[in-house]
Amino acid sequence: xxxxxxxxxxxxxxxxxxxxxxxxxxxxxxxxxxxxxxxxxxxxxxxxxxxxxxxxxxxxxxxxxxxxxxxxxxxxxxxxxxxxxxxxxxxxxxxxxxxxxxxxxxxxxxxxxxxxxxxxxxx
Amino acid sequence: xxxxxxxxxxxxxxxxxxxxxxxxxxxxxxxxxxxxxxxxxxxxxxxxxxxxxxxxxxxxxxxxxxxxxxxxxxxxxxxxxxxxxxxxxxxxxxxxxxxxxxxxxxxxxxxxxxxxxxxxxxx
Numbered sequence: 446x447x448x449x450x451x452x453x454x455x456x457x458x459x460x461x462x463x464x465x466x467x468x469x470x471x472x473x474x475x476x477x478x479x480x481x482x483x484x485x486x487x488x489x490x491x492x493x494x495x496x497x498x499x500x501x502x503x504x505x506x507x508x509x510x511x512x513x514x515x516x517x518x519x520x521x522x523x524x525x526x527x528x529x530x531x532x533x534x535x536x537x538x539x540x541x542x543x544x545x546x547x548x549x550x551x552x553x554x555x556x557x558x559x560x561x562x563x564x565x566x567x568x
Numbered sequence: 569x570x571x572x573x574x575x576x577x578x579x580x581x582x583x584x585x586x587x588x589x590x591x592x593x594x595x596x597x598x599x600x601x602x603x604x605x606x607x608x609x610x611x612x613x614x615x616x617x618x619x620x621x622x623x624x625x626x627x628x629x630x631x632x633x634x635x636x637x638x639x640x641x642x643x644x645x646x647x648x649x650x651x652x653x654x655x656x657x658x659x660x661x662x663x664x665x666x667x668x669x670x671x672x673x674x675x676x677x678x679x680x681x682x683x684x685x686x687x688x689x690x691x
Contacts, residue, residue, distance in 0.1 A: 463689065515641035516640065517638055520636065533658045
């Protein structure tokens, strides 16, 4: 165990803006092998670009925006990808292609209603 | 838009066992640049190995186990990593090192009580 004491939550909040930010949703796009082979990189780019265009993407350039978009490893949807997860909702999407991204952004991320035809698991 | 109709949820469940599995928790270890530089790969390996040892790691070798452990991209904890997220709880840990892993497994993942000294965000 490291003998150095941990920084306090207050100290850490100075170093990690996201701690104090009211992040509303986290979108995770699987970029493991199978999803990548099925085009998940284009899905990731579609989410990022369209969220930026709508001033919804939280990143270092926009620290007021409500949605974070990151990659994740395999969730077991290898045969039905690309997989996209949305938290804290716990909605797991399968078969997501770039043409589905505007609908997921508008209906789910903005209006709060998951796109049921693509939902394959909830947790 | 692809003209091929989507597989049904029932068809997909035949191809993705996790759909029908009662997954209880998902542990995500950040393996983006800063967390990796701070040793997150060792944290990931510690989780995986110890969860396997306790028959808790859900993967193709153990489809009854309750916990999935995957990687994720940067969540904004670059300066306070390694970052570990636990869903559906929405608990974000910072400063996680391999020596913290047994406590997180036992106290949080098994007993349901987050290790507060390392929690830096909830969502």
